[in-house]
Amino acid sequence: MTADISCGESQIFVKASRSGLCVACKGSRFLCGKTRCPIIVRANYFLKSIPLMQSEDIAGASPPSVFVGRIGYPYVYAGPLVPPVMADTSLYDLPEYWFGKSIDEIVGFRSMLIRGKHRVHVQKFWEAGKIVDKTRELALAVNPVDVELLLKKKPRGFIVLDDEVQPFGPSAPIRDLLVGNARWDHQIEKAYYDTDLKAAEAVLELYQKGVLLTKIQRAFSVGAFGLERNRRLVPTRWSITAVDSTVSKALMEKVKAFPEICEFRVYESRYLDNIFEVLMLPGKWSYEAIEAWYPGTVWNPSGRSAVMFSDWEGFGGRTTYAEIGGCYYAARLAVCENLVKEQRQAAVIVLREAHPGYIMPVGVWQVRENVRNAMRQKPYTFKTLEEALQFIASRFQIPIQRWIMRSELLKNALFQKKITDFLEKVR
Amino acid sequence: MFKLKVADAKLLRDMATAISILVDEATFQITPEALKLRAMDPSRVAMVDFEWPKTVFEEYICTEPTKMCINIGELLKLLKRAGKDEVVELALDEKTGRLQLKITGKYARNFTMPTLEASEEEVPTPKITFNVRAKATTAGLRQAIEDAELVSDHVRIEADNEKLVFQATGDLMGATIEIKKGSDALLDLEAKEPSKATFSLSYLSEIIKAASATSDIATLEFSTDMPIKLDFQQAKEGKLVFYLAPRIETA
Numbered sequence: 064m065t066a067d068i069s070c071g072e073s074q075i076f077v078k079a080s081r082s083g084l085c086v087a088c089k090g091s092r093f094l095c096g097k098t099r100c101p102i103i104v105r106a107n108y109f110l111k112s113i114p115l116m117q118s119e120d121i122a123g124a125s126p127p128s129v130f131v132g133r134i135g136y137p138y139v140y141a142g143p144l145v146p147p148v149m150a151d152t153s154l155y156d157l158p159e160y161w162f163g164k165s166i167d168e169i170v171g172f173r174s175m176l177i178r179g180k181h182r183v184h185v186q187k188f189w190e191a192g193k194i195v196d197k198t199r200e201l202a203l204a205v206n207p208v209d210v211e212l213l214l215k216k217k218p219r220g221f222i223v224l225d226d227e228v229q230p231f232g233p234s235a236p237i238r239d240l241l242v243g244n245a246r247w248d249h250q251i252e253k254a255y256y257d258t259d260l261k262a263a264e265a266v267l268e269l270y271q272k273g274v275l276l277t278k279i280q281r282a283f284s285v286g287a288f289g290l291e292r293n294r295r296l297v298p299t300r301w302s303i304t305a306v307d308s309t310v311s312k313a314l315m316e317k318v319k320a321f322p323e324i325c326e327f328r329v330y331e332s333r334y335l336d337n338i339f340e341v342l343m344l345p346g347k348w349s350y351e352a353i354e355a356w357y358p359g360t361v362w363n364p365s366g367r368s369a370v371m372f373s374d375w376e377g378f379g380g381r382t383t384y385a386e387i388g389g390c391y392y393a394a395r396l397a398v399c400e401n402l403v404k405e406q407r408q409a410a411v412i413v414l415r416e417a418h419p420g421y422i423m424p425v426g427v428w429q430v431r432e433n434v435r436n437a438m439r440q441k442p443y444t445f446k447t448l449e450e451a452l453q454f455i456a457s458r459f460q461i462p463i464q465r466w467i468m469r470s471e472l473l474k475n476a477l478f479q480k481k482i483t484d485f486l487e488k489v490r
Numbered sequence: 491m492f493k494l495k496v497a498d499a500k501l502l503r504d505m506a507t508a509i510s511i512l513v514d515e516a517t518f519q520i521t522p523e524a525l526k527l528r529a530m531d532p533s534r535v536a537m538v539d540f541e542w543p544k545t546v547f548e549e550y551i552c553t554e555p556t557k558m559c560i561n562i563g564e565l566l567k568l569l570k571r572a573g574k575d576e577v578v579e580l581a582l583d584e585k586t587g588r589l590q591l592k593i594t595g596k597y598a599r600n601f602t603m604p605t606l607e608a609s610e611e612e613v614p615t616p617k618i619t620f621n622v623r624a625k626a627t628t629a630g631l632r633q634a635i636e637d638a639e640l641v642s643d644h645v646r647i648e649a650d651n652e653k654l655v656f657q658a659t660g661d662l663m664g665a666t667i668e669i670k671k672g673s674d675a676l677l678d679l680e681a682k683e684p685s686k687a688t689f690s691l692s693y694l695s696e697i698i699k700a701a702s703a704t705s706d707i708a709t710l711e712f713s714t715d716m717p718i719k720l721d722f723q724q725a726k727e728g729k730l731v732f733y734l735a736p737r738i739e740t741a
Contacts, residue, residue: 347532378532471643479690480735481534485616485717 086354086362086370089226089388089424091300102364103224119214119235121177123147124207126156127245129198130178130231131284133298137186141285141296142179142194143201143240144231145212146172152207158229158428159275162436166335169425170230178223178234179212185296188286195296197242202285203251209243226362227300227389229426250274255287262289266309276396276431280306300389303427307392314399315380319348321408326444327451328409331458332437335429336420340455341398341437343409344448344476350398351375351472352391352413355461359419369416369461375471390415390430397434412472416459448476492520492556492582495549499572499593504703505540506569508722508730510562511696512538517559517608522552528613534735536693539615541729548577557608558582560589568593568601616733620711620719621682622649628702628722630675631710634667635695641665644737645694647712648686654679654710658691677707685714687736697732704730 090100128144146152154160155172181198183191201208218233247255250272254265265288269279284302286294297305323345330341353373356363363370374385385391394413402409413434445451452473456463467473496502509516512531519526527540544550568591572578576595582605583590591601638645638658642665648655654676656667669676697720701708705722712718720732 474739478737478739479535480717480738482530482537482616482717482733482735483534484735485618486614 085364086356086372087386089362090224091226102361117217118147119217119238121145121147121179121210121212121214121218122149123210123212124149124152125201125210126152126154126176127201127204127206127208127281128156128176128231129202129281129285129299130228131296131298131302132180133300135182136298138182138184139296139298140180141183141191141198142181142237143198143210143212143242144176144178145210146175146177146232148175149209156229156281157275157277158426158432159277161428162334162432166423166425170423173230174232176231177212177214177218178231179214179237179240180234181237183296185286186294188294188296194237194240197240199285199287200245200247201242202281203247203255203287204245205248206246208245211241212237213239213241224424225300225426226424227303227427229428230423248274248278251278251282251287255282258291260288260290262293263309265289266306267313270310276306276310277428304389304392307389307396307427307431311392311396311399312380314396314403315348315350318399318402318408319378321402321406323347324407324409326446327448328442328444329451329454330437330440330442332433332440334433334436335425336418337429337433338416338418338458339394339433339437340414340458341434342412342414342451342455343398343442344412344472346408346410346476347378348408349375349377349410349472350395350413351411351470352385352387352394352415353466353469354387354390354415354417355466356417357419360417360421361424371461371465371469373469373471389427393427393431394434397431397438400435401438410472410476412470414455414459414466416461491551491553491584492558493549493551493580494525494547495577495579496546497548497577498574499569499576499578500574501546501704502578503566503569503572504700505542505730506562506566508697508700508704509538509540510566511700512536512732514561514563515559515606515609516562517557519555520552520558521555525550528615529609530613535690536697536735537613537615537733539729539731539733542724543727546726546728549579556582558589559606559608560603561606564603565589565591568603571599615731616717618713618716618719620716621685621713622711623678623680624649624654624676624710625678626654626669626708626710627675627677628698628706628708630669630673631698631708632695632702633675634669635691635698637667638665639691639695643691644688645691646686646688647710647718648684649679649681649712650684651679651681685712687712687715687718688739689718689734689736693734697734701730701732 084094088094090103123146125143125145132140181194188195214235215238216235218235224230280302284297284299286296328343332339355369355371357369358366372387374387398411452463513529524543530537572593576593579592581590587605588602593599634656638656641663642658642660646657654669658665671679701722707723709721715738717733717735722730
């Protein structure tokens with residue numbers, strides 16, 4: 064086994080771009096020009112010890128879980144994720160309950176999820192026949208459902224890693240799909256049968272009723288919401304960010320009406336070698352997310368210094384997609400949840416240091432749950448911004464000056480004077 | 491009682507647009523002599539000081555001083571429905587607290603909108619001794635600002651007795667825009683001492699873009715690391731002045 068791994072490692076030569084191209088791409092856009100991301104391929108070799116499925120027929124309890132690919136859009140691969148396990152597998156697809164688990168544990172159960180693939184046009188479900196219907200039925204289920212997944216060939220490939228989507232196991236085209244009796248989540252079912260309810264409204268309504276984000280996102284990706292003629296499959300990657308973005312946008316509108324906090328706060332959380340420091344400043348709502356990737360982390364394997372990326376928005380919000388991707392929206396959701404709960408408004412800066420222990424991407428849930436965890440802690444409070452920054456400097460290895468130069472909101476807070484500063488001088 | 495009439499809807503629309511750059515809910519001071527507004531944006535970085543004497547209006551009736559707060563964005567939506575030479579009338583119904591808007595062109599349209607609770611905040615204008623005074627065309631300023639916006643999100647404005655310079659430095663690119671005395675864009679330049687100050691381009695460009703619809707000539711006044719005053723010359727003794735606080739990089 065060990066020989067196997069080392070042999071694999073020596074065969075794969077990984078050289079990542081020094082310029083931070085990999086951090087921008089995160090294995091999704093192939094900016095380096097290669098057809099497969101070498102970093103992902105290398106990460107896969109670490110996982111080679113996981114035994115491959117030898118059978119074409121998989122019978123097991125799906126958590127429930129489905130996956131809709133994005134390659135070839137609008138013709139995408141959709142289908143269920145089924146582990147060859149007959150037990151309560153619900154945890155396998157509920158990232159809300161994963162916080163605190165190790166990478167090994169998460170990869171352990173995620174890699175058992177075999178993905179059945181079926182080519183389908185995102186809007187023309189009827190062409191795809193019953194496989195898509197069954198997949199949707201599965202996606203709306205409230206508990207694990209017994210599924211028999213009959214594949215055309217043995218599952219190929221290893222575990223699939225992605226920065227936004229939780230990892231999952233090998234895949235193969237579907238020959239036939241048998242789904243046992245599923246009880247649907249009654250709230251989601253209501254939204255599904257309401258063909259006059261817009262998708263965004265359905266998402267918000269379900270969120271307000273306390274339905275877990277993952278469940279909303281799963282139903283969203285199989286086209287269960289929206290006006291009837293607009294319904295479509297949404298690639299899982301996109302659906303995660305779509306739901307994060309829709310919900311946080313609605314929460315932001317509430318936040319903007321609340322009174323401002325009156326001190327500087329720092330919340331922190333550390334998980335999977337990702338350190339989050341969330342800084343809240345008194346003032347109108349605005350938001351910024353900055354991430355720093357250490358040399359040796361997934362997206363910066365051979366760089367000499369940490370690569371930093373950031374994006375921000377002011378009180379008026381944003382209209383373009385954030386440069387740093389889905390984690391921007393996931394963290395925005397987590398901080399808005401807390402501000403709404405507290406009925407306060409603030410300018411929020413989410414700072415993230417990814418250290419070398421973060422060896423493979425596990426999905427954007429890590430950011431959401433990590434920031435949510437930070438929000439559950441009691442914040443450190445400070446009278447001045449300088450003190451708060453000093454505290455953050457003591458927690459991070461990257462000098463605070465580099466963070467400041469990277470951060471629009473911090474530069475604004477430190478350098479932009481206010482008209483009121485000049486009124487008081489006169490009095 | 492408060493009532494006013496404007497012969498050209500565009501005049502009112504441009505003015506409302508300029509105010510909406512900084513404030514959502516605008517509290518107007520209404521006196522028998524003039525319509526006034528002075529307010530800061532939510533983050534208190536910029537201020538607008540606006541005044542239209544009754545002479546600007548076709549008709550202006552105000553029997554006693556009062557305050558009126560309206561959502562300026564909503565008002566703009568209605569004003570956008572008015573064509574260029576259509577007559578607009580505004581009247582405050584004191585009983586219901588609603589503002590009536592009448593647009594008369596080929597046919598008459600009546601809208602009503604609610605007024606909001608007026609803010610009690612009295613905003614003084616900053617008293618600053620300005621060392622530089624430059625009179626420029628708004629078109630010229632707009633060009634300079636648009637150039638600077640290509641490379642950075644803030645700009646340093648410098649002046650001595652010879653020239654007015656806009657200097658922008660971004661992460662990768664830089665720009666220097668020089669307007670010499672005697673240029674068509676610069677009508678007048680006086681500097682008691684060479685001065686420079688840095689300002690946010692997002693504010694500056696929005697202010698200049700919106701205000702240049704109402705005016706062709708602007709007077710800039712500033713001093714080193716002090717707020718800038720932008721006075722947009724109005725027809726018929728109207729006043730539209732913006733103040734913008736500087737950025738001071740101490741690090």
